[in-house]
Amino acid sequence: GQQVMQIPQYQHVQEGEDFTTYCNSSTTLSNIQWYKQRPGGHPVFLIQLVKSGEVKKQKRLTFQFGEAKKNSSLHITATQTTDVGTYFCAGIDGYIFGTGTRLKVLA
Amino acid sequence: DTAVSQTPKYLVTQMGNDKSIKCEQNLGHDTMYWYKQDSKKFLKIMFSYNNKELIINETVPNRFSPKSPDKAHLNLHINSLELGDSAVYFCASSQGYQGANTQYFGPGTRLTVL
Numbered sequence: 174g175q176q177v178m179q180i181p182q183y184q185h186v187q188e189g190e191d192f193t194t195y196c197n198s199s200t201t202l203s204n205i206q207w208y209k210q211r212p213g214g215h216p217v218f219l220i221q222l223v224k225s226g227e228v229k230k231q232k233r234l235t236f237q238f239g240e241a242k243k244n245s246s247l248h249i250t251a252t253q254t255t256d257v258g259t260y261f262c263a264g265i266d267g268y269i270f271g272t273g274t275r276l277k278v279l280a
Numbered sequence: 281d282t283a284v285s286q287t288p289k290y291l292v293t294q295m296g297n298d299k300s301i302k303c304e305q306n307l308g309h310d311t312m313y314w315y316k317q318d319s320k321k322f323l324k325i326m327f328s329y330n331n332k333e334l335i336i337n338e339t340v341p342n343r344f345s346p347k348s349p350d351k352a353h354l355n356l357h358i359n360s361l362e363l364g365d366s367a368v369y370f371c372a373s374s375q376g377y378q379g380a381n382t383q384y385f386g387p388g389t390r391l392t393v394l
Binding site: 203204206210214215216217218221223261263267268269270272273275 | 372381
């Protein structure tokens with residue numbers, strides 16, 4: 174069945190360092206969404222990408238959709254402690270979630 | 281006002297018991313979902329309803345039965361609870377179920393089976 178893998182599974186960074194999580198699908202996606210889940214919280218929608226090669230930015234966050242629409246990435250520039258949480262990509266009409274990347278930011 | 285609400289927030293129960301989790305959304309959305317998040321944080325779709333009709337039914341034991349009395353509510357009933365059912369259960373809703381639809385999640389119900 175449809176699988177969406179993310180790497181790395183865990184990432185610890187020093188505050189101020191950059192962070193990237195990668196999302197890979199076993200099949201072509203019509204669109205991809207990204208969600209953030211703070212510790213003890215629930216997933217919250219961040220952004221949606223639809224077009225091949227699309228790049229979108231939200232302040233320090235940059236989202237990219239691959240040319241083949243089978244992969245995506247989220248890059249955070251100069252991490253802050255508020256970036257702590259688990260980042261999920263989601264494909265196939267948004268309900269197949271990736272395995273998630275847990276980010277810890279050390280002050 | 282909370283957009284997607286779930287009750288209860290915590291549920292501790294013995295193996296073999298039957299329990300229900302309730303979900304309500306006030307966003308006017310047509311589609312609602314139940315997800316299970318295990319201890320490794322994997323988030324897996326269980327069910328989805330669109331306008332009270334079941335549209336997604338993943339490989340879930342038939343001890344789990346969803347019920348949607350109207351499009352604003354989606355409840356989850358679990359029979360004969362097992363240790364492996366311990367997890368956080370999230371309800372979510374979206375405008376539709378096809379194409380690009382943002383999902384709004386409830387706060388989650390942490391189920392612990394002893």
